[in-house]
Structures are given as C-alpha cells and as structure tokens.
Amino acid sequence: MKQGMSSEVSPLASELLKQDTRELPPGLKLHSDYIPPAKPISFSRYYDPEFAKLEMEKLWRRTWQYACRTEDIPKVGDRVPYTVGSEMSYFIVRSGENEFRAFNNSCLHRGTRLVNAPSSGKFIRCPFHAWEWKADGSLHNIPSSWDFAGVDAEQYRLPEAKLAVWEGFIFINPDPDAPPLEQFLGALPEAFRNRGYSDRFTFAHVSKKVRANWKILQEAFLESYHVIETHADSLPFTGDASTKYDIWEEGDGHTSRLITPVAVPSPHLGDTASLLDAVVGVACFFEMAMPEVKGPTFDATTGNPRHQLAEWRREIMGQMLGRDLSERSDSEFVDTVQYYMFPNFFPWFGEGLPLVYQFVPLGDNPNEAVMNVRLTSPLPGNGVTPPPVKINHLDFDQSFTEFAPEFAGLSHIFDQDLSNLPNIQLGLKFAADSHNKNTLGRYQEQRIQHFHNVLSKTLGIE
Numbered sequence: 001m002k003q004g005m006s007s008e009v010s011p012l013a014s015e016l017l018k019q020d021t022r023e024l025p026p027g028l029k030l031h032s033d034y035i036p037p038a039k040p041i042s043f044s045r046y047y048d049p050e051f052a053k054l055e056m057e058k059l060w061r062r063t064w065q066y067a068c069r070t071e072d073i074p075k076v077g078d079r080v081p082y083t084v085g086s087e088m089s090y091f092i093v094r095s096g097e098n099e100f101r102a103f104n105n106s107c108l109h110r111g112t113r114l115v116n117a118p119s120s121g122k123f124i125r126c127p128f129h130a131w132e133w134k135a136d137g138s139l140h141n142i143p144s145s146w147d148f149a150g151v152d153a154e155q156y157r158l159p160e161a162k163l164a165v166w167e168g169f170i171f172i173n174p175d176p177d178a179p180p181l182e183q184f185l186g187a188l189p190e191a192f193r194n195r196g197y198s199d200r201f202t203f204a205h206v207s208k209k210v211r212a213n214w215k216i217l218q219e220a221f222l223e224s225y226h227v228i229e230t231h232a233d234s235l236p237f238t239g240d241a242s243t244k245y246d247i248w249e250e251g252d253g254h255t256s257r258l259i260t261p262v263a264v265p266s267p268h269l270g271d272t273a274s275l276l277d278a279v280v281g282v283a284c285f286f287e288m289a290m291p292e293v294k295g296p297t298f299d300a301t302t303g304n305p306r307h308q309l310a311e312w313r314r315e316i317m318g319q320m321l322g323r324d325l326s327e328r329s330d331s332e333f334v335d336t337v338q339y340y341m342f343p344n345f346f347p348w349f350g351e352g353l354p355l356v357y358q359f360v361p362l363g364d365n366p367n368e369a370v371m372n373v374r375l376t377s378p379l380p381g382n383g384v385t386p387p388p389v390k391i392n393h394l395d396f397d398q399s400f401t402e403f404a405p406e407f408a409g410l411s412h413i414f415d416q417d418l419s420n421l422p423n424i425q426l427g428l429k430f431a432a433d434s435h436n437k438n439t440l441g442r443y444q445e446q447r448i449q450h451f452h453n454v455l456s457k458t459l460g461i462e
Contacts, residue, residue, distance in 0.1 A: 001035065003443055005241035008271040009278075010264040013244035013335070017259075021307050022329040027191040027337065027349045028259070032246040036450040041438040043428040045452075046213040052085070052366040058459045059343060060084045062175040064184045066345040066358055068092055069374075070100065070168045071201055072388050077122050077135050081105055081115045082172065086364040090161055091115035092170055093124070095135040100165065102172040103137055103158040118391070124158075133158050167197040169347070179252065184341070186253025191339055195332075197347060197376070200354075201386050204375035204406040208394040208414075209362060212421035214369035215451075216428075218344055218359040220417050222451065224260045225444040228268055230416050235266040236274075237281035242267055245443060247450050254342035254454045256447045262352055263306045263334050279305040282334065286313065288409040310334050317351065322381030340447065342454050351378075353410075367425055373414070375407060 006012045011019075017028060045051045067082040067090070079093035082102070089105035091114065105113050107126040114124055123132040123140050132140040137158040142148055162173040164181035166188070171181050182189075210217055220226065227240035239261035247256040263282045265273035279298055287295045296312040298305040310330035317333070318325040331337070332350035340346050346357035356374040379385060394403050400411035400418075407414065440449050456462050 005267045007267040010267045013259045064173045085361040102161040102163045183252040186255030187248040202374045212425040222447040237278040239264045260336045
C-alpha cells in the first residue's frame with residue numbers, strides 16, 4: 001500500500017524525521033504497520049436516533065472517557081460538570097489534596113441537577129431545598145431532618161462513577177465493573193514518556209456547539225486529506241499528503257496518531273514549490289501568537305531553513321518559559337502531531353499545535369455536538385501552575401475568529417473546519433440508496449475506518 005505522497009521539496013514525514021537535528025522522543029519514534037480491515041460505514045449511524053441511543057447505552061455508559069483536567073479543580077471542593085447527551089451527567093470534585101471523585105449530577109431528594117457550572121465550596125448544596133453533601137460524597141445536612149426519619153446517611157451517599165487520572169487528565173467510567181483505565185491507554189504512556197501533560201497547563205479553552213453528529217465532528221480532525229480543499233491557503237507550508245498515520249491495537253487499547261509535516265510545501269504543489277516560502281509562512285503564523293517577538297531571518301545558504309525555524313522556536317519558548325528546551329527535537333516545535341484514544345480523546349504532541357480535543361453529543365439530537373478544545377503550554381520553569389482559565393462557550397453561530405481571539409491564527413483554521421460540518425450532516429440524508437455509506441481512502445482515512453470498527457465492536461453490531 002502506498003503510504004503518502006511526496007515531492008523533491010516535501011519528503012514523507014518519516015523521511016523528514018530522519019533529518020532531525022536532535023534525538024527523537026518516543027512520541028515520534030513509535031511506528032505501527034497495522035491497517036484496519038475495510039468495513040462498510042452506513043451514513044445512518046450519524047443521524048439515526050436509535051443508533052444514538054445504542055451509543056448512550058453501550059458506549060458512553062461503559063467506556064473510559066476523558067472528562068476534565070486536575071488543573072480545572074485546583075482546590076479541595078472545586079468541581080466541574082461533565083455531561084454527555086441528555087441522559088448522562090456527572091460532576092468531578094477534588095475531594096482531597098490528591099483525591100478526585102465523580103458523582104451522579106442529581107440530588108437524592110427530588111433529582112435536581114447539583115452542579116451546572118464550575119464552582120467551589122466546602123459542601124455540594126442543592127439549589128432547590130439545600131440538601132448538602134461533603135466533597136467525599138457523604139451526606140452532610142438535610143433541612144428539616146425530622147421529616148426524613150427514613151433517610152439513612154450511609155445509603156444517601158452520592159452515587160459514584162469510576163475515576164482515574166493519567167498525566168493530569170481525569171477519566172471517568174460509569175460502569176462499576178470496568179477494567180482499570182491503564183488497559184485502555186494503548187500507546188499513550190510510551191508516546192508521552194518524558195513529554196507528559198502533567199508538565200503542561202491550559203491557557204485557552206473553548207467549548208463550541210456544532211450542528212453535526214459528534215462522530216462527524218471528530219472525524220474532521222482524524223485526517224489531513226481535507227487540507228487540499230478546506231485549508232487550501234495553508235498548502236504553501238503544509239505537507240498534507242506527506243502525513244504519516246499509525247494505529248495501535250493493544251488489547252483493550254485503541255489508539256492512533258498522525259504526523260503532518262509543516263514548514264514544507266504540499267506535495268500537490270510539485271517539485272518547484274519554495275521551501276523557503278514555506279518556512280517563512282509558518283514563522284508568520286507563529287508570530288501572530290507572539291506579536292511582541294521579532295521573527296527570524298532565514299538563510300537557505302547556511303543550512304536547512306526548517307531547522308532554523310525550529311531553533312528559533314526552541315530559543316524563544318525557552319526564554320519565555322524560563323526552561324531549557326535545547327534537547328527537544330525540531331519536529332516537536334514545527335510539525336503537527338496528534339494522538340487519539342477511543343472514543344473521543346485527542347492529546348496533541350509537541351509545540352506545533354499544542355492542543356487537546358474532546359467531542360461529545362449535545363442533548364438528545366444526534367445532529368448536534370460539542371467540541372471542547374484546549375490550547376496548552378509547558379509549565380513555566382518557576383514551578384508555579386497558572387490559575388485555571390475560564391471556558392469560553394461559543395454557540396452554534398459564533399465563530400472562533402470573532403469570539404475566540406485567544407486562539408489567534410488557529411481561529412481561522414477552526415472556522416474553516418467547522419464550516420463544512422453542517423453541510424456534511426445534511427448531505428448524509430440526501431444520499432441515494434446505492435451510495436449511502438462512506439468511501440474511505442485506505443491510508444489517509446484509515447483512522448476513521450479504525451474508529452468505526454472499534455465502535456461497531458463496542459456496540460455489539462459487527
């Protein structure tokens with residue numbers, strides 16, 4: 001099978017990695033030859049309410065899923081809600097200095113939702129009748145307790161979901177019989193060895209409503225094949241068709257990765273495209289996020305401009321953070337490297353696009369979803385973790401460009417991505433019976449195929 005397209009000025013990602021001036025970390029060294037078997041993916045699974053109900057029953061209620069980060073709830077008593085669809089809601093609370101719990105988001109009196117937004121306090125207090133629980137879930141107080149003689153405090157502890165923490169990410173699983181999270185992390189622990197997210201913090205966080213199924217939404221970010229049209233303005237500096245894709249099937253772990261080279265022109269532009277223009281274009285993009293920093297001057301006669309770009313970012317970030325980043329590879333500062341863990345967790349690797357994605361259904365309408373995206377950074381060298389950022393909630397028709405300026409040049413890219421999705425959701429329903437299923441590229445879209453194969457197995461519909 002052909003594994004990508006290249007040109008004289010845009011080698012395959014695997015070849016570019018060999019040219020790095022530093023030793024590659026595990027997250028870039030890992031490789032897999034696994035190719036998922038091709039199986040049909042019906043369009044109906046993106047809009048059928050019955051399929052959405054099956055997902056709620058057999059996926060969301062039984063799967064380890066990333067809910068939030070420990071940095072979101074830094075003090076004992078801090079808590080945040082985590083909601084999937086219209087039938088599943090928990091809240092995650094810091095119940096001790098290094099202890100976290102996930103509770104059903106429902107009052108045991110008359111069912112009121114207890115936590116509607118990030119909040120704090122010694123007690124979790126129902127806004128309807130003021131029943132109270134401690135951060136460990138134990139019942140603290142019932143107003144007019146004389147009228148509830150049959151309420152046993154031990155039986156009225158808040159029901160819990162299983163919870164585990166990996167690299168500062170908090171995962172929950174509503175299934176009390178679920179195996180431990182470690183069995184599901186797949187390639188992630190090795191990939192992020194020495195580059196863990198416990199050493200990072202979030203400095204921008206957007207939650208965006210989208211008129212598309214959650215699977216359509218996340219599939220838009222599982223491949224770089226769409227760059228040629230959706231992000232055509234980035235072709236001069238993005239090696240879209242040179243992307244390396246890898247999938248790891250390890251027991252219960254279903255993980256994958258893409259490495260898209262940046263600061264090289266797209267192979268679609270041919271052998272005469274300018275490498276120097278590609279590097280300058282990427283430098284301008286990075287400068288948009290650092291307007292106070294003067295960009296570098298590149299000289300192709302004295303060395304590889306891509307390496308010069310990486311060295312500039314390495315030095316600038318090291319100075320800004322007060323950290324020694326000299327041993328980190330060129331690729332970590334230039335390329336876009338995205339890891340994925342089933343069903344909806346996307347921790348990106350390195351500083352090219354230091355993002356975290358999460359996608360969940362919205363309400364009971366399978367045609368709507370929520371995208372949560374974080375922009376992250378290594379922690380400063382002084383060891384002080386910045387305070388948690390406030391989530392910027394964007395409604396359906398609010399663009400990143402207009403309403404999320406904190407994402408700088410990325411806002412334009414996100415708006416390009418999201419502009420397609422409502423049309424995809426509509427178009428699925430217009431398909432002829434003879435063509436009512438996906439037609440996927442065997443290499444460039446293999447991560448989508450893999451996701452659906454695992455989803456089908458999880459739902460018991462193979």
